[in-house]
Amino acid sequence: MKVDIVLLAIGLLVAFVNVTTALTFDEERLSLKKFVTSAERIRSHGYPTETHTVETSDGYLLTLFRIPYSHKLKNQRSYRPAILLQHGLFSNSDCWLSSGPNDSLAYLLTDAGFDVWLGNARGNIYSRANSQITFSSPKFWKFSWHEIGTIDIAAMIDYIRDFTGQQAVHYAGHSQGTTVYLTLLSTRPEYNPKIKTAHLLAPCAYFAHGSHPIFQLGALVGTPGGLWNTILEDMELMPKNDIVNRIADTLCGVQPNLGKQCKDVVLWYAGDGYRNTNLTSLQVLIETHPGGSSSNQGIHYLQLSKSHKFRQFDYGTKKNRQIYNQDTPPDYDLSKITARTYSYSSANDALCGPQDVDTLVGNMLLVEDYRVPDPSWNHMDFIVANDMREVINDRIVKAVKSYERM
Numbered sequence: 001m002k003v004d005i006v007l008l009a010i011g012l013l014v015a016f017v018n019v020t021t022a023l024t025f026d027e028e029r030l031s032l033k034k035f036v037t038s039a040e041r042i043r044s045h046g047y048p049t050e051t052h053t054v055e056t057s058d059g060y061l062l063t064l065f066r067i068p069y070s071h072k073l074k075n076q077r078s079y080r081p082a083i084l085l086q087h088g089l090f091s092n093s094d095c096w097l098s099s100g101p102n103d104s105l106a107y108l109l110t111d112a113g114f115d116v117w118l119g120n121a122r123g124n125i126y127s128r129a130n131s132q133i134t135f136s137s138p139k140f141w142k143f144s145w146h147e148i149g150t151i152d153i154a155a156m157i158d159y160i161r162d163f164t165g166q167q168a169v170h171y172a173g174h175s176q177g178t179t180v181y182l183t184l185l186s187t188r189p190e191y192n193p194k195i196k197t198a199h200l201l202a203p204c205a206y207f208a209h210g211s212h213p214i215f216q217l218g219a220l221v222g223t224p225g226g227l228w229n230t231i232l233e234d235m236e237l238m239p240k241n242d243i244v245n246r247i248a249d250t251l252c253g254v255q256p257n258l259g260k261q262c263k264d265v266v267l268w269y270a271g272d273g274y275r276n277t278n279l280t281s282l283q284v285l286i287e288t289h290p291g292g293s294s295s296n297q298g299i300h301y302l303q304l305s306k307s308h309k310f311r312q313f314d315y316g317t318k319k320n321r322q323i324y325n326q327d328t329p330p331d332y333d334l335s336k337i338t339a340r341t342y343s344y345s346s347a348n349d350a351l352c353g354p355q356d357v358d359t360l361v362g363n364m365l366l367v368e369d370y371r372v373p374d375p376s377w378n379h380m381d382f383i384v385a386n387d388m389r390e391v392i393n394d395r396i397v398k399a400v401k402s403y404e405r406m
Helices: 003-022 038-044 105-111 145-164 176-187 189-194 213-221 227-232 242-254 256-270 279-286 295-307 317-324 354-362 388-404
Strands: 050-055 061-067 082-086 115-118 169-174 195-201 340-345 368-371
Touching: 038 061, 050 145, 061 105, 061 145, 082 105, 082 145, 082 176, 105 115, 105 388, 115 145, 145 169, 145 176, 145 189, 145 295, 169 176, 169 388, 176 189, 176 195, 189 195, 195 388, 340 354, 340 388, 354 368
Parallel strands: 082 115, 082 169, 169 195, 195 340, 340 368
Antiparallel strands: 050 061, 061 115
């Protein structure tokens, strides 16, 4: 049995025990919460929205949500510079909306006069189709974040440019959203002129000093051609099940005891504690998270933690020679990134910590290397912190407006 299915079964068993032994329900609480899409969230706050489908060169159908203008500004007839926001691993476009109009980056940019596009990578809950491969085929999951960067992000940028008629776009990414940006621009440098400014929140490329317990799995699945790699490659990581997700979301939202446990799970992934977390925003995030991904994305990250290099997927010596014409995967050449890039990182990031950000900064040219002064700021605080507007989002809005001289 696939390992992630076993973990899912264990999780469900624990939840069942908690519910049956410690909690009671009334009929109202048994009513499952409705799944709310990014488009519905946007409209619920009075903003206009559009849903676009982008087909990649290898057939994946990606969903982009657009907030074309601000209903507050009524600026639909004015020039509105385009910006693409890209989520992290296990995430989706909802991460840019979960804190509402007063704090979330998507709304702040819209109200600052920008044309905001929310990307969704192949395999997540909004991009689960391919015109050439059936969803049930293992081939559907045969990709890592390398393909998301070099194919998906490139396709999104080109689509937005064609649709709006603008020659270049702004970009912001969180976590894996930064990795795919670095991957694209270092591998396909012709995309550098298509980026006006880029904003990397919790930038992830090097993992020599990652303190999160998840990196201990690198000893198992970081070895190309090993047993665990063979078992785990080319499959969905943390499979999406509509019924299970609705039950989990409902229980996390209405039961105080379970709600705390749900938040603990998310924050365990993020790092350390609730100190900065807006728990209301986190609850909204849980509604559509985890958002779906390929196991290869996780394996690729674990390979980096073992090699201490930022490089392409390692298939083992034999296959590497066939694909790369060398024994080991090639490094991503960050010196090829010439686009105007800003970095925003923090000291308490257990996944992409300050020493590894130092390595990234030392290998590329940045306009600004901003370190959050609060020592408790963690990986998820860039998305759901109480003061993320003042600490991060206002800085981004100021930078893109300055570029446009708005």
